[in-house]
Amino acid sequence: MVSFFRLLILCVTALFFTGAVAQDSSNAWYSAEVLNEGLGAAPDDLDLSTPRAAMRSFVEYARADRFDAAAHVLNLSRVEPERQPDRAVRVAQQLYQVIDRRVWVDWSDLPSRPDAKVEQSASEGSGPGEMRRDLGIKLFELNGRAYEIRIARYKAGEDSEPVWLFTPQTVADVAPLHDAYGPRAFEEYIPDRMKDQLGGLRIWEWLGLPIMLGLLIGIGWSVNSMVTMLARKAPYGFLQHAFARAGFPLALFAVAVLAQVVLSLAVSFSGPVTSIVQPLLVIVMASGVGMAALRIVDAILDRVTLRYVGDIDDTRSLDKRELYTSIYALRRVIVLFMVGFAAFYVLARLNLFQTVGMTLLASAGVLTVLLGIAGQAVLGNILASLQIALAKPVRIGDSVLFEGDWAYVESIFYTFMRLRTWDERRIIVPVRYFVSKPFENWSVKDARIMHTVRLRLDHSADSDVLRDRFVELAREDEGVIEHDQIACYVTDHNAQGVEISFYAMSPDPSTGWVTEMRLREGMLRFIRESHPEWWPQERVEGGATIAATQG
Structure with missing residues (x-):
């Protein structure tokens, strides 16, 4: 009886481990009948055992113009074997040009384990994390469609070792990505010696970036001067004031748009430069448009205020003081809307929440708490400002007695209020502090x-x-x-x-x-x-x- 139970336990254990091994093997790689049979023998120094090794081999071969060797890092299963030699070299060259110009490879983020497991932190345990058999390198959005550079682990046959290759879908997506992000027309005239790497960038980039920056600054200054000159010729005074104030933001927008055009049509910088310049240009474009719109709207509202209200104090009627306060509230709403729209535009254009950096930032609980504590006063003042704009316990132009000082409410901004005393002093009070303290409003009903x-x-x-x-x-x-x-x-x-x-x-x-x-x-x-x-x-x-x- 004891022998029977021992035999039963051994059988169950063997079945369990057999199933586990089979399950692990199926989740560890993608099975393939054959891999790149039309390419011939791979180089002896080719290492495809880990994602980091595969990416390093591809980049090193491509930099040495050995695209026939770099082609062995591609999975050409969707290409006929007889077409693989010619097609693979062209795809490898185009893929490297896209990676070189649009991808800033974070080598520390690429796993160095064959199973691509991520090491867990001390709080999660000392062992490795979940096994992975494919990794995303870079996601692109082009003409409303998503394209991704991705590598995966494949195994052909029982006797071969698993290898990491660029996926067949990546091979198929190389052509449209190269058309959008590959070399530009101007680069054909750059001498080959200027294309050598120096400090992570090509030599011509070290020379071209300062020249391009200087030209853009000059163009921005010209746009600002042109807008200022046109503002003087505007038929209405408020248009002159509006366009004069909008000159600098419009210059920023023009410079960012021109830089985008240059990067799209003339030159294409390498990945490290593109990873910094592209987001910066998007932010500058959004900021320029937002600032210009806000300044134009602000000038128009100033004109309306001066025309229909005039200089505000408690001698003005209740309706005029309420109108003035409502105009300031409208300004705050417009500013919030423009800031929110600009932030949404930047996030949508840059896909920040899909990147590793923003994912880590969003998941950093400690940083979130610190930002919440640091921004509590600012958010509290903004909400208090909106409360005043809606409830109107005090209006611009009201005469108030606040902490022993008789003063007029001169302005109500997002985070502070400006009070003008009878002897022309200015008292700056945080909005939340003001509404949390008792005060006498001598003009709440009328000015008497x-x-x-x-x-x-x-x-x-x-x-x-x-x-x-x-x-x-x-x-x-x-x-x-x-x-x-x-x-x-x-x-x-x-x-x-x-x-x-x-x-x-x-x-x-x-x-x-x-x-x-x-x-x-x-x-x-x-x-x-x-x-x-x-x-x-x-x-x-x-x-x-x-x-x-x-x-």
Whole structure:
């Protein structure tokens, strides 16, 4: 019985390992009856055991103009054997030219293991990762279709070793990729000695890049000057201002477009240069168009503001102040829309989220948390700015009392507000800080404001006489409105004297402040000339001395 159970366990174990080995073998490579039978014998130094070795062999053979040897890194299974020798050399040459001009090979990212397993991090374990039998090198989007340079692992027959080759689909895609990204017409006139490699770039590239940069700067300066000159001849003032401000962004756009045309028709730089220049040109194009559009719209909105609103303060009507605030809100919406559109355009053109770098960036949790913490204040201020634009607890031109300072709301930007005090100082306040603190809005309904003049006088002061004089002064002052609101009350009393408060309504805070000063001066003059005995008296207990002091 024991022997029977041992035999059963051995059989089950053998079946399990046999299935596992078979499964591993089927997932480790693609089976093929024969590989490149029309090419003949491969070079002795050809190494196709790993993805890195296969790519290095292809690049080294191609740089040495040994395209017949580089052809052995291609899977020509879709090409008839008799056509393989001629076709393979041409495809190898075209594929190398595409890789050399459009692919920045990250050798450290190419696996050096035959099974292409990725080593896991310490947190994931010490062993290798999942086995792979094909790898993508570069994905292109051309005329609405996707083309990919890809290598895969193949095995022909039971006795041969698995090898890494460029896939048959890559071989088929080489022709359209070469037409789009291969050598340009100007390169035919470059001497062969200038095409040698030097420091990762060809010699002519070291000379051509500075020359091209200088020409583009000159063209950009010319475009900016031309736009500025045309702006002076515009029939309307706001168009002159708009195009004058849009000159520099339009120059950036023109330079980026011209550089794209040069790279598409005249010359084609190598992979490292293209990998940097192409994204940079896309970003410059999007930035140039976005900045030009924003500046033109901004100039138009400024013109509308000056024409229909004018200089804003609390003397303007509520409708005009709301219009001004709505214009600023419209600016913020337009800016957000343009920034979002430009970012979407750049991401779509560059396929950033399909690259290794952006994948690592998107998956970096620590970096994401740090960026979130760093951008919390900025995002909070932007949301608070939008909250003000929608709810309008304060409008541009409103008169506010904020932390002891009376000021006008001069501007509301994305992240901060600019307050203009009565003495022409500017207070810069973060938007989120402003909305989180209590403040007095003296213009929330209308600009009218009740100003108060307080005087501290002796007990002997006659409030009826003071009231009559204040009413007389207030009715004569042009800064006082609604004369039925004029009032005088005794608002406090203690051992030192009485406090008498005088009230008058003004049309707006700025007028009211000046009016308050005039009324105070008038009341002090009246007391000084007619009743000096009403000044506060400093009394000493026991009545020994009485000293009159002017308050």
